[in-house]
Amino acid sequence: MVRSDVRGDGGRPRVEEPGEPDGDLERPEESSGEDADVRVPQQRGRGARRGGGGRGRPKTTGRPRRRRALRWSASVLAVVILGTAGAGYLYYQHLNGNIKKEKLNLGDTKIAEPTPNAAGQTPLNILLIGSDARDTEENQKLGGARETFGATPLADVQMLVHLSADRTNMSVVSMPRDTLLDIPKCTDPDSGEVYEASSTTMTNQSLGRGGPGCTVAAWQELTGIHIDHFMMVDFAGVVSMADAIGGVPVCVTDNIESKDSQGHGSGLKLEKGTTYIQGEQALQWLRTRYGFEDGSDIARAKAQHMYMNSMVRQLRENATITNPNKLRKLAEEATEALTVDEGLGTVTKLYDLSTELRKVEPARITMTTMPYTYVGARVVPKEGDAEKLFRLVREDIALDGKDKKKTTTEDETSDDPAAAKDEIGVLVQNGTMTSSLGPVSGRAHTVSQLLLEDGFAKASSDTTTATVEDKTVVRYPSAELEGDAQAVAEALGIPLSQVEKSTNVSGVTLIVGADWREGKAYEVEKEDDSTPKSADALNGANKKACMEVNPNFTW
Incomplete structure (x- = not known):
């Protein structure tokens, strides 16, 4: 590192x-x-x-x-x-x-x-x-x-x-x-x-x-x-x-010449299939928009990705320098x-x-x-x-x-034993505001009542502060309060991974996030960690990638 x-x-x-x-x-x-x-x-x-x-x-x-x-x-x-x-x-x-x-x-x-x-x-x-x-x-x-x-x-x-x-x-x-x-x-x-x-x-x-x-x-x-x-x-x-660096192999589906009738284009001219390019020709490839797919900047970005992947493979496979x-x-x-x-x-x-x-x-x-x-x-x-x-x-x-399954040590129960429920002081804050939605009125009070009903006699709500928090979290300032914070999270069904130490709080503090704007039961949202299809992902080991040539730019 x-x-x-x-x-x-x-x-x-x-x-x-x-x-x-x-x-x-x-x-x-x-x-x-x-x-x-x-x-x-x-x-x-x-x-x-x-x-x-x-x-x-x-x-x-x-x-x-x-x-x-x-x-x-x-x-x-x-x-x-x-x-x-x-x-x-x-x-x-x-x-x-x-x-x-x-x-x-x-x-x-x-x-x-x-x-x-x-x-x-x-x-x-x-x-x-x-x-x-x-x-x-x-x-x-x-x-x-x-x-x-x-x-x-x-x-x-x-x-x-x-x-x-x-x-x-x-x-x-x-x-x-x-x-x-x-x-x-x-x-x-x-x-x-x-x-x-x-x-x-x-x-x-x-x-x-x-x-x-x-x-x-x-x-x-x-x-x-x-x-x-x-x-x-x-x-x-x-x-x-x-x-x-030397030549880097790139591929096009058809003969291509990036130049229209008015002279617009990078000047790239290649035959169908794979060609090793370098120098000015490499610059032309990286700048080509006219001739690749729909002629958009997005198509050009795809060509750049192909070049970079190919270059990395070339350098690793041919360590001849x-x-x-x-x-x-x-x-x-x-x-x-x-x-x-x-x-x-x-x-x-x-x-x-x-x-x-x-x-x-x-x-x-x-x-x-x-x-x-x-x-x-x-x-x-x-x-x-x-x-x-x-x-x-x-x-x-x-x-x-391809990330390995995460063994979350943060989900393990704290070695610090929790105090009795009626002795744990908890401040509940409203963090339900988002970039497009205002805070849910009275939300901190509603959740603090849930804690009171469960025996947390010292639970209270902060009715003056509205913050922004994507996820509901329980924060604590020092190690001796970690067990108390986890007890609060368990009582409401909040994952222990959402319990965190912070110097920004003076005691156990529950911030009700935008993921809990309504209802009495906290529902753990299962996040989708897959890459969006719209990101058009390309793997670095893909040697078959080939840029599609616009029919108007073939020769």
């Missing part, structure tokens, strides 16, 4: 709006609807600072993120090899100097880190960002759309990588670039400029509101997931890293391509992260897209399904459904 430094439905095509930066890879003079979405993570736009393109090295797109993790391992291995020579330390410092760093979170809302498991491990969440910045000649050439040169960059690729606490599985959640959400207030760490909170705004605009830390803040606010790190890369970075010169090149490309948060700002930290990521076998990697619903030409998180997916990540539940 690298806790200290590396803590880590629709098929409708999208309608581009005027001014959306997109460009054809082969026709820099024309704007295409494909580039903006699969843009490589980068942090420039507001000057050369965000993008790091001044290095002239190609960078990686959103999808190559997973491969990056593995590449980093090789990158640092190169340093280790070179370290046996006298110049090792100086080269290490050189690589550290290549890495660009930005602030992790620019928002005001902070999400607490998850509670460690019994082994002291915690999950690791990394946001991968692909920037469409066209702030250098190289990025302009690769991205096209001359009219957008130097414009504020967009976070057109956004993927959350979740590494489980026990390091047995990995989940990836992609968010479509045109998802409408609330972006919190963000402050630029360099200029001090304050960007006020914005509602129903496309998520890709978050990058231009102070940097990648604002994209992190928007994700945390929407999902409630604590994000430990981010990594960003631009067009040039995708190309250079794809070249350094042992040549010092190749390792040195990979180390240069990886460190020059990335912009990361300060917690990942050295080669050693990146290597530690790659070591953690490499513990997961491809069969335990699950790629998903945030469930969505169309609102005009844009999308919003699909009610129910999106929150369910976020909950699974928050609770560290594997999206492949």
Whole structure:
């Protein structure tokens, strides 16, 4: 575990709006609807600072993120090899100097880190960002759309990588670039400029509101997931890293050429079947929208997932990067391509992260897209399904459904004996309020009466406080009251897993949650922990995945 430094439905095509930066890879003079979405993570736009393109090295797109993790391992291995020579330390410092760093979170809302498991491990969440910045000649050439040169960059690729606490599985959640959400207030760490909170705004605009830390803040606010790190890369970075890694096999159901009569498209041209792609061709694949399925951003995300899975398998199956010169090149490309948060700002930290990521076998990697619903030409998180997916990540539940049955030690009866019922003081609070429903009037009083009837003579209700609690819980402040708290839970049929220690209460406190808005008997809700079908999950070991080609883009 690298806790200290590396803590880590629709098929409708999208309608581009005027001014959306997109460009054809082969026709820099024309704007295409494909580039903006699969843009490589980068942090420039507001000057050369965000993008790091001044290095002239190609960078990686959103999808190559997973491969990056593995590449980093090789990158640092190169340093280790070179370290046996006298110049090792100086080269290490050189690589550290290549890495660009930005602030992790620019928002005001902070999400607490998850509670460690019994082994002291915690999950690791990394946001991968692909920037469409066209702030250098190289990025302009690769991205096209001359009219957008130097414009504020967009976070057109956004993927959350979740590494489980026990390091047995990995989940990836992609968010479509045109998802409408609330972006919190963000402050630029360099200029001090304050960007006020914005509602129903496309998520890709978050990058231009102070940097990648604002994209992190928007994700945390929407999902409630604590994000430990981010990594960003631009067009040039995708190309250079794809070249350094070598060919990655991808599959299409028919011959494809991603270009329409007006020149829109990524320029990708492949024959039917499997082809090994790298360099600019890899960037084209990751940016292709015209030609894949219905031409939507969702189809493009699926293609990116296929590429990432294939890349990971390729790196694991062909561990041939042992040549010092190749390792040195990979180390240069990886460190020059990335912009990361300060917690990942050295080669050693990146290597530690790659070591953690490499513990997961491809069969335990699950790629998903945030469930969505169309609102005009844009999308919003699909009610129910999106929150369910976020909950699974928050609770560290594997999206492949292969988690071992949890032996919940928290359900065991406390060693601390409970006092007699009539001696246990219990305060009941009303936590039935939800984001869409107000609190149930008098609910705390009703439940406290149930306890009084059962012999808890010191039960009382707090009629002045209304809180928000999804599940009914019983909290206690110290170990000597654990038995009392469990006695209260058992009396009402509340699972012992919902009894928890908290310094926010001064005595045994029962908070009636939104799951118990009515009735006298608490009914334990059996949660469905399966991944929503609308998340379009793809397993990392699936070698038969093949992108469906739109008949209008065959040759």
